[in-house]
Amino acid sequence: MTDRRVTIRIAAMLGLATLVVLLLMGRNPTCPCGWVDLWGTVGTSEGSQQVFDWYWPSHLLHGFLFYALLWLVARRVDLGWRLVIATAVECAWEIIENTDAVIERYREVTISLDYYGDSVLNSASDIAAMWLGFWLARRLPVWASVAVVVGFELLTLWIIRDNLTLNVVMLLYPVEAIADWQAGG
Structure with a gap:
């Protein structure tokens, strides 16, 4: 069993390294x-530039x-290493999400017409x-975790006509009817 502090430090270093990479990519610090x-x-244009x-x-x-997902496929892997894996995936996404190609894709096929990428501060917050x-998923009962996921998906759907599910759908396979609805049509 790995010392949890070691894996937390590795996850933190991955996060910090990601922020450095984003700065080197030319992302705005704030x-x-x-x-x-x-x-x-x-x-x-400041939508993804602030803390939240x-x-x-x-x-x-x-x-x-x-x-x-990691509980399902890697249950026997130490929790700390699962956190490192999750951090690596999240950090990779933050870098990919802030490439010119993905920023342009968002602007072409989603409602994010004013999206110019995240500031490094916003990426750190993400x-x-x-x-x-x-951490919450580890602590909460499954029913509460499901309630949080569904609740936030419905909340953002209601408030901004977008959420994680629609974001993925529109990024990978844009649907004109969804785009029209998101635009207020």
């Missing part, structure tokens, strides 16, 4: 608008989903959200 705010406004945004719950849900979701 909002180019000139201020740091807790919440970015959806539908504006309406896609933060999706990253929280990543933690729940990674915990569940990684922390995944860690929180992973």
